[in-house]
Amino acid sequence: MGGAIGTVRLSLFPLSGALLFPGLQLPLHIFEPRYRAMVSDALARDRRIAMIQPQAPSEGAPLFQVGCVGKIEDVEALEDGRYNIVLSGIARFRVLRELDAKTPFRQVEAELLHDDLDEALSAVERAGFEREARSFADAQGYAVDWDSVARLDDQSLINGVSQIAPFDVAAKQALLEAPNLAARCELLIQLMQFFGRRDSDDGAVTLQ
Template identity: 60%
Template structure:
């Protein structure tokens, strides 16, 4: 494993996977400072979720151990100091220890987690995931470009679903921490089935293109 210093952006409900992108609007002074620092160094930011049960607005909430480092791929600096940016996932990491840094934002040492090679779903797994995803999307009222979805490779498909699905913090973290793409796909299907059996969909509707 490769250990490195990571600038942390704790944000509940927002996860990132290697190879995928995450749009962010940065407005808090400490995270604007983090972006400025990142641009001056390596353009890297570590997305990580605070643990559930933490007091909202807590200065240093406890964090989960697994997050994802992303590289700033696009950025728009606004006149008032805020930023709009696109973060591109590069590698999952395991949080080792938080550093006593003088910066406004939190920093830590983390071990980068090497991706597994040649991961793929069996044809029956891919078909089952597709069927469950169609049911889930219809239940939520989402409109999805299924032809475009069919062109995605297995890893991109599973990770994209795990990143954008409207699950809670704990579920999103559980998906992020699965060891293999097969386990992630199975957990995704379980979560989709559970959601549709327990409650009605939110009033908000979304369009996935």
């Protein structure tokens, strides 16, 4: 995993299955009062919100240790207090400790992690991924514009697929925690191979 580049205080939006990667975007509809308050607070300060996955769906559940900070790039404030926002990923982070915050939303002290956004795959790695992705998409009945896929840079392709892949919480977390792009690519291939071999369609692949 990338080295730490600084310690920060972050406001958290714990959401199972929702991943954000540096350089990518995530649209969100904010309707719960505490997270509406969080968005209002972020807009008044640095426009930053930290996405992280809880380890269970229950209130106040323990959190996974790694998430991604996003900056609110677009915001639509609705008349009833809800928001539609688009977060742009800035940096992954590792939770150091949860803070005893007075806010309705959870806050942590965290260290930001450095990711090499110029890292690229080898030609063999890229070809292997695209081959497995085609097989997986065919098996799942997904319609994919492969010409557009071919034009994506390696970061956008691997992180983009990781962000939207139909895997469970633990699998998606493992993708987020992968130490570099090549490792994330390799894990994605393994997950697609495993998921693609499943006979049933009653759920998502699991690493638990």
